[in-house]
Amino acid sequence: MRETRLDTARIRAARRMIDPVFLDTPLYRCEALEPVLGCAVSIKLETANPVRSFKARGTEVVASLLAEHGSPAVVCASSGNLGQALAWSGRRRGLDVTIVASRFATAAKLDRVRALGATLELVDGDHETARDRAAAIAHRDGIRLVEDSLDIETCEGAATIGLELVDAVPSFDAVLVALGGGALATGVGHVVKASAPDAEVICVQPLGAPAMAHSWRERRVVTTGPVDTIADAVAGRRPIPAVLDDLLLVADDAVLVREASIVTGMRMLLDHAGLVVEPSAALGLAAILEDRERFAGRHVVTIVCGSNVDVDTYHRWVGAAFADESRRCRDD
Known part of the structure; x- marks a missing residue:
């Protein structure tokens, strides 16, 4: 059986190089989200640190x-x-x-x-x-x-999130991971597949920046044209072959989501979890919103990976989501 470039022993050693301020981040069931989404949702929060992301x-x-x-x-x-x-x-x-x-x-x-x-x-x-x-x-x-994702240190550093996840949660059905260059997805995926092989590793990317998802589906590097998404943190066009090879070994699926679902996910995290997040951090919720039947009744972990936003732009996004939701409620 092929193996990824990552090594679990190195991942455990990486924890000793990382300032503790970035480790052992909050992981909790967000019950307020569950009636809305129809599944149990645990949040792994990677924004409560000096740089407000997992990087x-x-x-x-x-x-x-x-x-x-x-x-x-x-x-x-x-x-x-x-x-x-x-x-x-x-x-x-x-x-x-x-x-x-x-x-x-x-x-x-x-x-x-x-x-x-x-x-x-x-x-x-x-x-x-x-x-x-x-x-x-x-x-x-x-x-x-x-080079993010190509350099193994970036992947194995991100993989320490997976260690904390599998050590803290006795069982979960799926983990939803934002997919950009691939460091977070391959890192977390490597650990989850080694320790909780029955759990699905589902990578989520915007429709407007689909290069890595298309590459995963076609099992070859697919380079795309200009990106069109608010999720700038995952907006690459040229997947790295070695990273794709790792992703093919650890990911069970790579799904694409619409911009409207991303914004709705951001609004839901604000309303139901009190979290201000950037678009890439809402990709997991967007995936649930677009395929509720797939996740119904299951326990899903979503990694909230960043909260670096321009405040004025953020208010426009979540304000528009609020207005759309209000219109839907009136129509119903």
């Missing part, structure tokens, strides 16, 4: 190893969350950090990267353009390029 679990491992080997600097491309996390982890260890991002990325995320002391270079174009530029900087300056 620092991976960057803590990367930065620890770089500092241990005396590396002075590091560069990565990011839509915002990885950049914040690497800036935080690098600053803590005295690394010079450069983040390359699209100038169209969420302004609040870019502001936070700057505030954390990283050098921020903006490029015209999308995240794939930023990836190319970051690779060019690494080659020019002879420094470490961090």
Whole structure:
């Protein structure tokens, strides 16, 4: 039987490199959501930390190893969350950090990267353009390029979420994981399949950024055109072959969801759980909303993976969801 690139012993060792502020995050049944969704829902909350996303679990491992080997600097491309996390982890260890991002990325995320002391270079174009530029900087300056999901440290750092999940929940039927580059999905999936093989690992991606989901379905890398989604944290176009190979081994399904369902999921997390989340963190709820029969009566875990939003934009999104819900109630 083929194995993923991940190693459970390394994942357990990774916990020792990660600042405790990012570990043992809240995991709880959200009973307020259950009558609305028709299934038992547990939330694994990855936003209550200094960078408000799960990404620092991976960057803590990367930065620890770089500092241990005396590396002075590091560069990565990011839509915002990885950049914040690497800036935080690098600053803590005295690394010079450069983040390359699209100038169209969420302004609040870019502001936070700057505030954390990283050098921020903006490029015209999308995240794939930023990836190319970051690779060019690494080659020019002879420094470490961090490639999210390709670098195994990012996957094994994210996999520590899976360790906490299987250790804390005696049984669950499915875990819903946001699917972008694949670090979170392959990391959590690796651990769940090793420890709770009967549980489904279901990856969720927006219809407007479907490259990895299409690649999983066709069992080959599928590159797509321009993305069209509010879920910027998962909006890649060029899947990484090695990451897809891992995903094919651990994912039971890869589903695509509509933008309206993502926004409704964000509104539900605000109304029923008191959580302000970014669109990628609502992908799990969006999947339930679009296929209620599949999850009816089951115990589902959803990973709330980030909460870095532009406040004004967030209010427009959830306000529109509230207005749509009010219209539906009147029509009924």
